[in-house]
Amino acid sequence: MAEYRTDLLIIGSGPAGYTAGIYAARAGVDTLIVAGAQKGGQLTLSHEVENFPGFVETQTGYGLMEKMQQQAKNKGVKVIDDEITEVDFYDRPFICCSAAGNAYVAQAVIIATGASVKWLGLPSEQKYIGHGVSSCATCDGFFYRHKDVAVIGGGNSAAEEALYLTGFVDKVYMIVRTHTLKAEHILQQRLHDSRKVTIIWNSVVDEVLGTEEPLEVTGLKVRHVKTDKIQYVNVAGVFVAIGHHPNTDLFRRYLRLDSGGYIITRNKSNATDIKGVYAAGDVCNPYRQAVIAAGCGARAALEAIRYL
Ligand SMILES: Cc1cc2nc3c(=O)[nH]c(=O)nc-3n(C[C@H](O)[C@H](O)[C@H](O)COP(=O)(O)OP(=O)(O)OC[C@H]3O[C@@H](n4cnc5c(N)ncnc54)[C@H](O)[C@@H]3O)c2cc1C
16 A cells, blocks of 8 residues: 655556656656556457557557557656546545555546447457457458448447448448337438348347457357347457447546546546546547547646646
8 A cells, every 4th residue: 555646647548548648757747647457448459450650560459558658658657557446536636546555646637547348248259359359340340341240239339330331341230139220310221221231130149159260250149039049140240339338437426427428528628627637538539549549648638737
């Protein structure tokens, strides 16, 4: 158990957190990152990252995040493996307590805790994440050119993912639990108009099927919820689009959240309603791309530096 005092505390070690750290430390601000349970953030789940600028060769998400961490450390950022479990934003300096029993006392805080993907919860799904199972068509759709894929879900995100994928895949199966889509009418119309989309209604995924070496998805075992009839669907990629859970429960008491649970920041800024507290990355914006999270982290740091 220890007490850490710092000018700037960054909660989270994804692209937003590390980028904020690099900017703040370069400006001479004493900066500490609490990494959280998923050190390196969500990108560490990605097998291949091809859209983060500056890298000619395809990177693994883990490798890219290791580089960001090293860059932050080289600039003087302290990175601590711990998880914040409680915050007090009423008094100054701000005090954040952790799972390890540590207290982090800071003049300013950047929240970069991301938004967790809601997965189906199947062991076979977990096994193939990064090897055919994805949560992001924008990130991974490109790898499935001229192949057949499935999108799980029936809301706006699922419809958008499916429509995006029709740009390069041969066929998209949408697996929808009920007999209707929750997506907006215009999206439903576009799905209906697309010759590439087939909707499998009233159905859930029982298992993701695939090979061992190499680890690759080959299909889905799909069950009709009313008849229990099993159907096998041959696909090379599976996109789970049943939602995200922003990691904001800790901050609910102090900060305004929108209806989806995302932190509301001030217009054209990363400042929250509490002076000295900023939010950056997926925790406050819906784009869910590493480069955007990194950009948000840079802006939050610049604002925090000005505040300090
Ligand atoms: C499978 C997959 C593939 C992807 N592929 C791509 C891609 O190819 N290209 C792309 O641009 N984007 C991709 N993304 C999206 C990208 O990973 C995210 O947009 C990006 O990581 C968001 O960065 P962030 O820093 O906001 O949050 P995250 O990366 O989610 O990081 C959040 C951090 O907060 C920490 N944290 C959470 N709670 C606490 C707490 N209580 N205390 C301390 N720390 C905490 C976590 O440990 C984690 O380090 C992918 C996402 C997934 C899931």
